[in-house]
Amino acid sequence: MIAQGSASTEETVRAVLRDVLGLSDERAAAFDDSTLLFGALPELDSMAVAGVLTEMEDRLGILIEDDDIDGDTMETFGSLVRFASAKAPA
Amino acid sequence: MIDRYDWPGGSEALWRFGPAAGPVVLLLLPPFEEANRTRTFAVGLLRALAARDIGAMLPDLPGQGDSLLPTEAVTLADWRSAVAALAAATDRPVITAAIRAGALLDQDAAVAGRWHLAPQSGARLLRELTRIGIDRRADIAEVGGNRLSTTLLDELETATPVTMQPLRTVRLGTDPGPADLRLDAAPLWRRSEPGDDPALANVLADDLAAWSRACAGW
Numbered sequence: 167m168i169a170q171g172s173a174s175t176e177e178t179v180r181a182v183l184r185d186v187l188g189l190s191d192e193r194a195a196a197f198d199d200s201t202l203l204f205g206a207l208p209e210l211d212s213m214a215v216a217g218v219l220t221e222m223e224d225r226l227g228i229l230i231e232d233d234d235i236d237g238d239t240m241e242t243f244g245s246l247v248r249f250a251s252a253k254a255p256a
Numbered sequence: 257m258i259d260r261y262d263w264p265g266g267s268e269a270l271w272r273f274g275p276a277a278g279p280v281v282l283l284l285l286p287p288f289e290e291a292n293r294t295r296t297f298a299v300g301l302l303r304a305l306a307a308r309d310i311g312a313m314l315p316d317l318p319g320q321g322d323s324l325l326p327t328e329a330v331t332l333a334d335w336r337s338a339v340a341a342l343a344a345a346t347d348r349p350v351i352t353a354a355i356r357a358g359a360l361l362d363q364d365a366a367v368a369g370r371w372h373l374a375p376q377s378g379a380r381l382l383r384e385l386t387r388i389g390i391d392r393r394a395d396i397a398e399v400g401g402n403r404l405s406t407t408l409l410d411e412l413e414t415a416t417p418v419t420m421q422p423l424r425t426v427r428l429g430t431d432p433g434p435a436d437l438r439l440d441a442a443p444l445w446r447r448s449e450p451g452d453d454p455a456l457a458n459v460l461a462d463d464l465a466a467w468s469r470a471c472a473g474w
């Protein structure tokens with residue numbers, strides 16, 4: 167399996183983070199593969215994590231079980247996009 | 257103006273907006289956390305409706321807001337009965353405007369029309385609540401800081417938004433569900449810090465005012 171997210175999945179994840187965390191377009195647009203998320207973004211608390219996961223489910227039409235999530239899933243923007251791409255139908 | 261309304265289980269607070277004649281919009285916020293995230297926006301929407309000469313009512317639901325009833329005592333049937341009682345006590349054409357899981361609450365109300373913004377099923381609401389954390393004990397479950405009766409959780413499991421006509425459904429562009437109108441905006445109900453979107457409120461007020469007039473023939 168190719169571990170790269172498709173452009174549309176990446177843009178959907180970017181938009182979800184922007185909308186749930188209330189980030190400016192500029193800030194969200196600057197996210198790249200290595201941008202640190204959990205622990206680095208003060209807006210991303212446990213309640214916001216739940217919102218991000220549920221909104222990703224709604225927009226990508228996927229199901230995310232809590233067991234699927236580990237400490238690395240939300241470490242960087244790149245790791246979250248790869249996680250979403252692996253879940254989303256090609 | 258702050259008023260009250262009676263329902264079979266007691267009496268709750270009610271905020272009134274706009275003119276005292278003509279069709280009146282009964283706004284139903286989603287329960288729990290999303291109510292806090294959408295209240296400012298909803299009040300802006302109702303003020304914008306008043307500016308378009310359409311009156312509105314924003315009720316506290318039993319067990320929510322300033323209600324004296326403990327949240328753990330409330331059931332979905334109570335919420336539906338409160339909405340039906342308020343509609344029945346209103347001597348004007350009523351149009352319900354429900355946000356998210358508020359769309360689960362107007363099924364028993366005799367109304368001239370319904371308008372749903374990003375309606376959410378009970379199953380999806382439960383999924384969000386359980387993701388925040390659920391702790392089920394005997395008859396009470398603690399979910400995301402709310403103490404809820406297992407009756408309410410069981411009712412939510414199978415509850416779906418009302419589809420009785422006339423119904424108009426509005427969704428955001430990011431929401432793949434069926435819609436009569438689709439708008440590009442951020443979902444305020446997801447925002448971890450409550451926000452507002454007055455531009456969206458104005459666009460929705462135009463739509464809801466036209467729909468209310470059409471339903472009421474006014």
